[in-house]
Amino acid sequence: MSRPPRHAPTGPAAVDRAAQAVHAKASPGHWEAVWRREAPEPVNLDDRGLRNHMNLLLGDFFARHLPAAAGPGEPPLLVEAGCGASAWLPVFATRHGYRVRGVDYSAQGCGLARAVLRKAGVEGEIFQADLFNPPPELAPVLAGRADVVFSQGLVEHFCPTRGIVERL
DSSP: OOOOOOOOOOSHHHHHHHHHHOEESSOHHHHHHHTOSOOOOOOOTTOOSGGGHHHHHHHHHHHHHSOOOOSSSSOOEEEEESOTTOSSHHHHHHTTOOEEEEEESOHHHHHHHHHHHHHHTOOOEEEESOTTSOOTTTHHHHSSOOSEEEOSSSGGGEESHHHHHHHO
16 A cells, blocks of 8 residues: 655745745855865857867757847846856856846855956956845845846755745
């Protein structure tokens, strides 16, 4: 005799409970140590070398699936959640025409992300903040105004991952 599958509760109340229960698996000190290094080079999608294979696959994916920047008017906004040392923000700006912003709670990671933008000659805004508990002056900047939210290497550092994805 088998048991019926157990399903997690759904609906707004369940989302609120899941969001409240999310906790980080890594401390801010961990990230400061991880980002104690030189800024990486911006992703180069013109490099067809084998060592760049994963970046090329991701670049092709983004080219197929990102909403195109429309004509006149303000370009769409892409926010990278967990942007420490981001090598991708310049690609979104130069190849896709997005305004770019990043948020990370590591001062060192934010400094590296800014350095990558400078290396690429790209304008963007990087904010040091807890994405899920931003200071009052940053909340309006982040509140539901992004056309695209990108994250590469954030959700797996929280438990449960479902709660963090729902909050993004």
